[in-house]
Amino acid sequence: MPSNGFDCVRPVDLAERAYLESLIDADYEHCHPGETLEDLKQRASFSKEDKGLLHDWMAVAAARAAEERAMAPLLIAAE
Numbered sequence: 001m002p003s004n005g006f007d008c009v010r011p012v013d014l015a016e017r018a019y020l021e022s023l024i025d026a027d028y029e030h031c032h033p034g035e036t037l038e039d040l041k042q043r044a045s046f047s048k049e050d051k052g053l054l055h056d057w058m059a060v061a062a063a064r065a066a067e068e069r070a071m072a073p074l075l076i077a078a079e
Contacts, residue, residue, distance in 0.1 A: 009058040020061035028057055 011017035
């Protein structure tokens with residue numbers, strides 16, 4: 001999936017990065033048997049192709065997170 005709407009996924013902190021990665025971890029391992037998302041992250045540090053692949057997977061994670069936020073109930077404080 002090309003990363004069209006999420007050209008630059010930049011988590012604000014490590015907790016957000018971990019959350020985004022948790023949204024794609026199982027799917028990545030399903031699509032790439034014998035590999036983990038951690039393997040991809042390591043290779044991305046020196047491989048342009050793997051960096052692009054990681055970028056695309058993080059775009060998927062960002063889209064899933066946005067979808068979850070849109071579906072979350074709106075909490076209204078009591079007066």
